[in-house]
Amino acid sequence: MQNLKFALSGIILFALVHHVNAQSNKSNFTKTQSGVKVSFKGSETALDQDVYLDVITDKIIRVTALPYGHPFPAQSSLVIVDSLHRQLKKFEVQSTDSTINLTTADLIAKVSLVSGKVGFFDLSGKRVLTESKRNSDAFIADSYGGDAFYKLTQDFVVDPDEGIYGLGQHQNAIMNYNRGKQVTLLQYNTEIGIPFLVSTNNYGILWHNYSITKAGDIRPLLPLNAFKLTSKEGEKGWLTATYVNKHKPDEVFITRPESIIEYSYLTDQHKFPKDVKLVDSKVIYEGRISSSYSGKHVLHFKYSGYMKVWIDGQLVADRWRQSWNAGTFEIEQEFNKDVDHDIRMEWLPDGGESYFTVNWQSPVPEKRKSMFSFNSEAGDAIDYYFVYGKSMDDVVSGYRRLSGKAPIMPLWSFGFWQSRERYKTQAEIESVASEFRRRKIPIDNIVQDWSYWSEPDWGSQQFDQTRFPDPSGMIKKLHDQNYKLMISAWPKINEESSVFKSFRDNKWIYTRNIYDGRKDWIGKGYTSTFYDPFNQEARDAFWQLLDKNLFQIGVDAWWMDASEPDIHSNIDLEERKSVFQPLIGSSVRYYNAFPLQNAKGIYEGQRETDPNKRVFILTRSYFAGQQRYAAAAWSGDIASRWHDLKDQISAGINFSMSGTPYWTMDAGGFLVENRFHNPNPADQEEWREMNTRWYQYGTFLPIFRAHGQFPYREPFNIAPDTHPAYKSIVYYINLRYKLLAYNYSMAAKTFFEDYSMIRGLAMDFPKDKNGLNINDQYLWGPSLLVNPVTEKGATSRSIHLPEGVDWYNLYTGQVNQGGQDIIAPATYERIPVFVKAGSILPIGPSIQYTTEKKQDLIDLYVYDGADGQFSLYEDEGINYNYEKGKYSHIDITFDHKSKTLYLADRTGVFDGMLNERKFNVIFVDAAHSTGIDMKAKRSKMITYSGKALKIKL
Structure with missing residues (x-):
């Protein structure tokens, strides 16, 4: 009725x-x-x-x-x-x-x-x-591979002063995507596309589409010749391109006009001069450019090798990427209509196959200045979820309500991770593990990168017995030394591997790359392909390989490399689509969702196999919803360069503000210039300084992991123990462990309250307009303002202290008023870190690994100036009993007016819980400045046995 x-x-x-x-x-x-x-x-x-x-x-x-x-x-x-x-x-x-x-x-x-x-x-x-009103380009009928769909476009009207964040991880140093920014949501090594944004106006949009998508200012990029070009000689219509011998700069191979610079893929290599070897060349582009528009122009570069750009005599870019792994960057310039500007670009290809493209965006037209758009290649409908909230955290919670919660990662994952490209033998990995313990450098996790299999057997997930004669014994030895082992498990299968035939015969792989005969770069070169994680049977079969050969002998975590999938880094998108043909439908429709399904199979497989062991997955690509599969992302094969170090900051913040909380990068950078292989004294010192700054930054991320190509990245291989680099690196690894209670409590908050550990300034200070665009500072949890140092030789850096609250120096306790920009000291051995007034910051004991001992004595720093709250969380650390209610909270609050600290009754219980502990309460205010590097001037030792306490400070 x-x-x-x-x-x-x-x-x-x-x-x-x-x-x-x-x-x-x-x-x-x-x-x-x-x-x-x-x-x-x-x-x-x-x-x-x-x-x-x-x-x-x-x-x-x-x-x-x-x-x-x-x-x-x-x-x-x-x-x-x-x-x-x-x-x-x-x-x-x-x-x-x-x-x-x-x-x-x-x-x-x-x-x-x-x-x-x-x-x-x-x-x-x-x-x-x-x-905005949908018009004729909202639905454009299209098809691919027999799949009929629409190209889709939707415009939104946004406020000019709101901040827009998220959309995944991108290497363009952009923090706020509002007003004139274009971002492509595309899975590619170092680029992650997640179709979710969050605004300072407390809403989010989950764009419900799996295809390649442009967001923001979606106008097509213009080729170089959309500028008025003038050559070095004064001729109209091109720039002068001079190919010189890089070994003999006075020797010119060829000079020619170039008006379009578009060498993006392997298929573009034929456009270069036929008789010139790029590996021996330096290319100099010279001339003048002018625009038919006035306003902000954005130049988009894709490049490999060395790249320098001067505009009107000013050096505006100095970059490097290894030849096979093209990178991107952007330059913003204010141009007036019809005014000539000198331009000079010096490109050192640094390899046989080389990539260099220049495109640009004209100033945003007036009618688009209040517009933010999505444009997707394929879908049945314009389809999105509008998520509203009282705060940006509330909006992120709505996103996770839709796409799944982020499980609590295992306790050991919050320790230090050591990796290198790569440990080639069992003896190498065992030697490094022993050296960490001998030197008493705290560590929990060691990583086995790729090619531990025999050369042709990529995809078998089996150790090469000649180099790893006893893998199960090796893992047991590591476990006995209190290590966990993460291993690289590519979704790739060689045609000559022992498992290829069964995957082919069951139609669990993409076969086009095999028929094309495209070979990889290992040994003689092998034809290979990827399995299809959109196929349930293929997912099950892939997990069974991992389970039989790796999980059953004790592997603890999964490193899912090349999960775009990276069929080949430098083939164009149309070729990639033809190779990647999932069972579920066309590659165009599902292009971005491969990493999601790949993680799904591993997470569900392990939880079914061993329901009591927490899953940990590290993956190079990521999509909306992937957080529910215990997946963390890392930023891919970035370069060991200062500019890449800085680019990671905004990349990680925006990834986190995409609702996907677990992120990291290769501390030290992955790709290494030749000058660091056998360095002169100056390059050696730069290498040490750069790695030190990278380790310092990595301390304040969900995963703290060092990794990269040679030179080796272990602290003792970076510098001798008397060097300030070594001392600083070891200091920050120790600090990581002292912050374990803080970090693990944040992990619980991330699960129970849908929190974000890496926080753009706008998340906590949305009304501080001076902080909305800052791309090199962030909040690590509720208390710490982290300010990485990204310039060679810097001993200070500019810092914005958000308004409305005071800030204390973490190391000294000195207080600064918020709402101002300061120049903070940044000595070689420290990066500036500030603590928000009102914070309650637990600092634990020095330990060698996360489970070495119970944290029965915690220094509890209480920072005056505002009311404060912190909830200390604990559980069993390795299983999923917390999903069944087995955990505890100790809620701690500080009343600023009465200077009183309250510890509430402990709630909850779990096996192995510490029933009694001591807190050394350290009160910090302007009159009693003390930091974690100093002996506290004012403290109270209290014993807490689970019953409420009140402490007057």
């Missing part, structure tokens, strides 16, 4: 309210069980389309728009969790002459009956976000 009343009320509402509007606006609406459908047919002011609003929660509404009369997309989602149960509360649908209004307990969504565009408003009617 109730359902009948519901249906009749919808019919009556439609009939009475919408009869006239349906005639005039050629639109009508239907109330559905979870929202509303508004249809447009034959309207002069709107596309023929159906627009659906689907209420997920009071704060989350799904919007789906598709051409009129087309069926609603029926595919099950790879991103949205299968267990999503809507807790539908009351919502109302009302009609006006111009809109259909859907109101929940927290927001209002309106569909214009004139244009079909959707807008979101708070309950007071204040605009939060609105669509």
Whole structure:
């Protein structure tokens, strides 16, 4: 009867309210069980389309728009969790002459009956976000491989001063994507595309699409010759390109005009001069450029080798990437219309196959200055989830409500990780493990990189017995020394491997690359391909290989390299699509989702095999929802250069603000210039300084892991123990372990409260407009402001202290007022780290590994100046019993006005819980400055046995 009343009320509402509007606006609406459908047919002011609003929660509404009369997309989602149960509360649908209004307990969504565009408003009617009207390019019919779909475009109207973050990990040093930024969501080595953004206006958009997508300013990039070009000699229409002998700079191989610089892929190599060996060349581009526009121009570069760019005599870029691994960067320049600017580009290809492309964006047109857009290659509908919240954390929580929680990573993962490319023998890895313990450098994890298998047997997931004669014994020995082992497990299979035939015969692999005969770079070169994780049987078979050959002999964690999948780094996108053909559908439609499905198979496989052992996956590519599979990302094969070090900061912050909390990078950088292989004294010292700064930064990330090509990255291989580099590196590894209680409590907060450990300044200080664009500072949890040093020889750096609160120097306790920029000391051995007033910061004992001893004595630093709160979390550390309620919290609060610290009754219990501990409470204020490098001037030792305490400070 109730359902009948519901249906009749919808019919009556439609009939009475919408009869006239349906005639005039050629639109009508239907109330559905979870929202509303508004249809447009034959309207002069709107596309023929159906627009659906689907209420997920009071704060989350799904919007789906598709051409009129087309069926609603029926595919099950790879991103949205299968267990999503809507807790539908009351919502109302009302009609006006111009809109259909859907109101929940927290927001209002309106569909214009004139244009079909959707807008979101708070309950007071204040605009939060609105669509722009969909026009003819919203749905462009297309197909690929027999799969029919639409190219999709949706524009949104945003506020000019809001901050927009997330969208994955990108190497362009951009923090805030609002106003004139373009980002491509594409899985590629060093680039991660995640279609979720979060705004300082406290909303998020989860763009529900798996295909390659452009976001932000989606206008096509312009080729170089869209500028007015003038050669060095004064000729119109090109720049002068001079190819000289890099060994004899006075010897010119060839000079020629170039008006388009587009050498992006292997298929572009033929465009270079035929008789010139790039490996022996230096290419100099000279001339002048002018634009037909005034305003900010953005030059987009893709390059490998060495690249320097001067504009009007000023050096604006000095970069390097190894020849096979092209990188990207951007240069922003203010140009006035028709004004010539001198340009000089020096390119040292540094390899046989070389890549160099220059494109640019013109200034943002006035009508687009308030617009943020998505443009996807393939989909059935414009489909997104609008997520509203009281804060950016609340918005991220909504995203995880949709796509899955991030499990608590195992306790040992918060220790230090040592890796190198690569330990070639069992003896090497055992020797390094023993040396760490001999030197008493804290460490929990050691990593076995690729090629531990015999050369042709890539994909077998088996050790080469000649170099690793006793892998199970090796792992047992590591475990006996309190190490965990992570191992590289590529989703790649060589044609000559022992498992290829079974995967081929069962149709579990992509076969095109085999037929094409494209070879990899190992040994003689082998034809290879990747398994298909979109196929459940293939996922199961891949896990069974890992289980039989690695998990059963004790491997603790999985390193999923090349999970884009990286069929070949430098073939163009169309070739990649032809090689990657998943069972589920076309490569165009599902291009970005490979890493999600790859992680799914491993996570589900291990949890089924051993439900009591926490999964840990490190992966080079990542997609929306992947956090639910215990996956952490690292930023790929970045270079050991200062500019790459700086680029990682904004890359990691935006990745975290994509709702995906676990991120790291290769501390030290992966790719290494030849000058560091046999360095002169100056290069040797630069290498040591750069690695020191990288380790310092890596201390304050979810995963602290050193890795890279030769030279070796162990602290004792970077510098002798008397050197400041060694001393600083060891200091920060020790600090990492002292912060274990803080870091692990944040991990729990990440699971239980959908928290983000790496935090852009805007997350905690959204009203501080001076902090919205800062790309080289971030908050590590609720208390620490981390400021990496990214310039060679720097002994100080500029720091913005967010407004509204005071900041204490972590090492000395000296206090600074917020809302100002300061020059902070940054000695060789320390990076500036500040503690927010009101913080309660637990500092634990020095330990050699995370489980060496219980943290029965914790220094509890309490920073005056504001009220504070911290919840100390503990559980068993290695299993999933916390999902069953086996954990404990000690809630600690500080009342600034009364200078009183409160420890609440401990809640919860778990096996092995410490029933009593001591806290050494250290009170820090302007009159009693003390830091973690100093002996506390003012402290109180208290014993806590689980009952509430009150301490006057």
